[in-house]
Amino acid sequence: MANPPVIEYVVKQGDGYCSGCGVCVGVCPTQAIRMDWNELGMLEPVQGHGECTSCYRCSAVCPFADGLVPNQINPNEDELARTLFDGVRGHHDTALGFYQECLVGYAPATRMAGSSGGMGTWLSLRLLKWGVADKVISVAATGGDIPPFFRYTVSSTPEEVMSCAKSRYYPVQVADAFQRVRQERGRYAIIALPCVLKAIRLAQRLDDTLRENIVFCIGSFCGGQKTAHYLEYLAARSGISHDDCISADFRVKNEGRPATCYSFTCTHRATPATERKLDMCSIGDMWGTGLFKPNACEYCDDITAELSDVSLGDAWLPEYVGDWRGTSLMIVRSDVARQLVSAGRSQGDIELEPISPSQIVKSQAGNYRHRRKGLAYRLYFAVREHRAVPRKRIQRLHIIVNPLKARLYEERAQVQRLSHTAWLRQRDVMGIDLFEKDMALPLRTLKTWTRLASFPQLILPALRKRLARLWPRK
Ligand SMILES: Cc1cc2nc3c(=O)[nH]c(=O)nc-3n(C[C@H](O)[C@H](O)[C@H](O)COP(=O)(O)OP(=O)(O)OC[C@H]3O[C@@H](n4cnc5c(N)ncnc54)[C@H](O)[C@@H]3O)c2cc1C
Incomplete structure (x- = not known):
């Protein structure tokens, strides 16, 4: 068939x-x-x-x-x-x-x-x-x-x-x-x-x-x-294993805190059921890193x-x-x-x-950078590696225009891929230690490349201002 x-x-x-x-x-x-x-x-x-x-x-x-x-x-x-x-x-x-x-x-x-x-x-x-x-x-x-x-x-x-x-x-x-x-x-x-x-x-x-x-x-x-493993990971960080988690809420508002600092809550199947709360601002960037992203x-x-x-x-x-x-x-x-x-x-x-x-x-600035400019790099990598890719509105790059950005996107892809396999290793073991251990270096490396890639954008405007002051236009 x-x-x-x-x-x-x-x-x-x-x-x-x-x-x-x-x-x-x-x-x-x-x-x-x-x-x-x-x-x-x-x-x-x-x-x-x-x-x-x-x-x-x-x-x-x-x-x-x-x-x-x-x-x-x-x-x-x-x-x-x-x-x-x-x-x-x-x-x-x-x-x-x-x-x-x-x-x-x-x-x-x-x-x-x-x-x-x-x-x-x-x-x-x-x-x-x-x-x-x-x-x-x-x-x-x-x-x-x-x-x-x-x-x-x-x-x-x-x-x-x-x-x-x-x-x-x-x-x-x-x-x-x-x-x-x-x-x-x-x-x-x-x-x-x-x-x-x-x-x-x-x-x-x-x-x-x-x-x-x-x-x-x-x-x-x-x-x-x-992926569904994201919920399992957040539950495990709250102290509840995926077998014991019976419900979850990804967006609990916290009075008096910025709207970005919402919490995740989940419930343990114990009798009486107990609820755990996780402050999403305390656990690092869950979106920009690509963790658990399909x-x-x-x-x-x-x-x-x-x-x-x-x-x-x-x-x-x-x-x-x-x-x-x-x-x-x-x-x-x-x-x-x-x-x-x-x-x-x-x-x-x-x-x-x-x-x-x-x-x-x-x-949604970070999202646009990653999904538009970043996609042009990802399409370039795919063609370089002879991988078939879906046809997109974004044109692939034909040469790497910014090696710092290219490295950043490669590191982020690495974190995204690794998060899936690292969780499979952790899944049936209580806690999050194995996952954290597997992800520590890739996440640190990603952070370094994120800083390096944004460095030119940070210093170029200041440099331009300085030069304009030294050599004002007539
Ligand atoms: C996976 C995901 C990623 C998102 N990423 C962003 C982002 O990057 N930037 C951003 O600004 N907003 C993002 N959102 C949207 C944001 O989280 C809110 O859903 C949106 O702002 C609407 O909020 P609200 O209070 O107006 O809607 P609410 O009154 O809370 O209603 C939300 C509605 O969305 C429905 N819904 C919930 N989950 C899903 C789902 N997985 N698929 C389809 N419908 C669903 C609910 O049933 C409900 O009808 C994302 C949402 C999802 C599900």
Whole structure:
């Protein structure tokens, strides 16, 4: 039996290029694919019960198949956006994609329940209330006391929507939710990360049910996904082994602290269940280092979910992080989203003010550097090493233009790869000592190269100023 193309070219022959979205399973007509967990704690497609008929629907919706599957040419985010927002009046920005308005603020009623300003939950509630959608597909805790701890679920009541608030830095897949979309007709809204949204938009091109039934997409900014081992690592750092952890919350707000200093909490299965809290500001950089990041995320250049009706992120800017309750960034793209947001503002439901696109980019500056400039280097490395890579909007470098940056990206890739294997060594041993030991040197080396790579940017402006003072222009 032939392997379905996504399994053959994206999972097997690729270099871990699957982000585990599950959209391929949702469009396979013969159940030749199903999703399963791999040893790195990621979801990926595996051979299902049915036979593959080589229809190539799975690779036509895969956000990473373009360039990996022979003869597969899928439109990129810009091309998809052009068809989505054709005729809509707005602007285009190479960093943010197509947009009508850029806003910053919060929803007073849902702010404390949410991760940032509670806008994700507010929008979901309003979509139901105003009848734009009958159901919202978002991510909830499974409620079980064994993994997986989170999954996509379909909500149709405000209570159900509220229970889905907050970011879950954990792999989730949409295949099961898509089955509901097929079985139960209705208008669905979905909240998803950029790669998942790209897959959904590709799927809507070839699947009438998905096109007609999914009427609104909320996009989440993304700095890269995390494997399920990230949760295990944080639980272990809190003193709970993965076998004893029964629930977790990645974003607990800390009164009086900057919004960036949120906590992770998890619960031990002991009777009575005990909760542990971990201050995320005390444990070092979990995002910029690439720890527990799937490799697929290294080949994604969409940071703000450019194919959404509306995108949401954290306002990581000095003027907003001081408010511990959290503040959301919002990019309004479609007309429906603009109408919803403007009605919410005029009814005093949400507090939003305009923000410039450049401020949004600034709030995600490290992410843009790594996912845009860094990607050009990663594509160069891949070609040098004769590795197949997905086709991206970012052009690969043909020569190394900055050896310091090149080394920085190589070191970061090393940390990302090692974190997966180091955790496998630690996983069944109590504590985090083995992991810390394995990661200590690579993390120190990465820190050194990060400093060295940013050194020219730090001294060049000062040097230029000095020279200008010595030799003023006539
Ligand atoms: C893996 C990941 C990486 C992120 N990276 C960044 C980043 O680099 N920069 C940034 O500014 N923001 C990032 N975010 C988004 C940020 O964490 C907040 O989700 C966003 O600001 C919305 O907050 P809110 O308070 O408005 O939404 P809330 O009211 O908290 O609602 C959040 C909504 O997102 C849904 N959701 C939770 N987890 C997931 C998931 N894994 N996939 C899809 N939907 C989910 C929830 O079900 C809920 O409906 C990331 C989110 C995730 C899940």
